[in-house]
Amino acid sequence: MDIKALKALLAERGEPAYRLAQAKRAFFVELGADWDSVTTYGKPLREACREAIPWNTLKEVKTIVSPQGDTVKTLFECADGQKIEAVLMRHDDGRNTVCASSQVGCAMACAFCATGTMGLKRNLSIPEIVEQVIHFSRFLKPTKEYVTNLVMMGMGEPFHNYDNVIAALKQLNDKDGLNLGARHMSISTCGIVPGILKLADEPLQVNLAISIHAGTDEVRDKFMPVNKAYPLAKLMDAVHVYMKKTNRKVMFEYLLLKGINDHKSDANALARLLAHDHRLSHVNVIKYHPTEAFDPTAREERIAFVEWLEERGISATHRVTFGEDIDAACGQLAVQEENGLVKQGLDAVRAKRVRSNV
C-alpha cells in the first residue's frame, strides 16, 4: 500500500488524522487482505481508497519451499509486469528473517550472481519493498509468528535505491505499524562508498553488511566490477568513517569460491584488511550455491578459512546458506522463472521448525 498516496487522499477529503493510523493498523498489524479489512472506515471512504490506492502492489506468482521447510521463496509480479523475489528464512531459535529485493535486476554485474546477469531494469518503489515483508508476515500469521529480521540482500544494490530503501525501512520500523526494530534490519552493499557514508549519518540505526569476498584488489577485481570504482582502500576508509560515527559492528560477507578466493593467503589478506577495525568487524563465511561460473569450496576448507581468520584475531562464523535446493541465492528464481518451479504444501511448512543455519 502506498502510504504517502493514502495520506494525500485522506488530506484531500478532509479526513481526520486518525484515519491514516486506522488503515496502517489494518494493513501492518492485522495484516488484512484488502480494503474491506479497514472496518473502521465507512463504505464511501473505503470505496474511494479502493478506487485510488491498490491494497497490494505486488502479486504472488509462485512460492516454493525447501524440502527441510527452512526456506520459503516467493516470486512476485509488479504492476508493470516486472518480476522480483524475496526469501523467508526460518531459524530454529525462533527468528524469521526476510531477505528482500531493492531493485528489479542490478547494474553491478558481480560475476557470481544470477541477478547480475539481468542488468538493471528499475528501482523498486517504497510499497514494493515493504510488501515483500508484509507478504511473509501474512504467511506466518496462521501460526501466530512474525517476521523478526530483515536483510536487504535480495535482488539489487540497495544503495543505488537509497531513498526508497530507507523510507521503506522507516515504514516497517513505525511503531503504529509492523514495529520491526531498526537493529533487526540490515542493508547489504557490494561496496558503494557514498551509500556507506550516507548511512553513517542516518538517524535510523540499521545494520550495515558489506559483500567483501576478497582481501586484495587483485582478487576482487576478478569478479566484482564495483571494485574498479571503489577499490578496497577507499571502501575500508568509508567503513572506518561509518564505524567511528556509529560505533556499530559491520558484517563482512565472504562467499568462498573454489580456487578463487579460498586460499590461506586470501584469509591472511582479509585479516590484514580488517586488522585496523577488527573490534567492530565480523566475517560471515558463506557457502556458495554452485553455478556454471564458479564451484563452492568444500566444507572442511570453509571451516579452515574461518579458523585462519580467528587465529589472526578476526571474529568469523561459517554460514551454510538457506534454500540451496530451491535456488534461493539472489536472483536465481527470477532468472529461472520459466523453469517450472512448483508451489508446494505451505501449511506443512508453516508448522515446521527447522535446523539452525550455522
Ligand code: SF4
Ligand atoms: S551480488 Fe548484489 S550487487 Fe552484485 S550483482 Fe548481485 S544483486 Fe547486484
